[in-house]
Amino acid sequence: MSWIVLIASGVLEAVWATALGKSQGFTKLWPTVIxxxxxxxxxxxxxxxxxxxxxxxxxxxxxxxxxxxxVIYGMTFGGEGFSLVRALLVLGIVACVIGLKLTH
Structure with a gap:
């Protein structure tokens, strides 16, 4: 159960990080609430x-x-450019996360 909660919490980290960027210094209500x-x-x-x-x-x-x-959200919806190198680097992060789980 802890691993499921951890994964969901990681997803929520992406939610709050993205909302922080969209809040424009906490000047926009709904991104700040999110x-x-x-x-x-x-x-x-x-x-x-x-x-x-x-x-x-x-x-x-x-x-x-x-x-x-x-990063995936930024490349897909936020105007951050997509490149093969960026995609491979994100895959590297994912591979490391999987490796940490497998060695635990």
Missing amino acids: FGVGLIASMGGLAYALRTIPVGTGYAVWVGIGASLT
């Missing part, structure tokens, strides 16, 4: 998961999921 709710839920899930998953592994997986999804 940021706050996403942040609290993401951190709460991370805290729950770290009760049974080692902190180094859990944190790295959480950040890896959030970072990968945030």
Whole structure:
């Protein structure tokens, strides 16, 4: 169960990071609200998961999921350019996250 919560929390990290960018310094209401709710839920899930998953592994997986999804979102919808190199680097992050899970 902890791994499922950790993965969901990683997804929520991408949600709050994206909302933070869209909040324009907390001047837009709904992105700011989404940021706050996403942040609290993401951190709460991370805290729950770290009760049974080692902190180094859990944190790295959480950040890896959030970072990968945030970059993918940016390339897909945010005007950040897509390139083969960027895609391969994101795949590298994903491979490392999977490797951490498999070696736990």
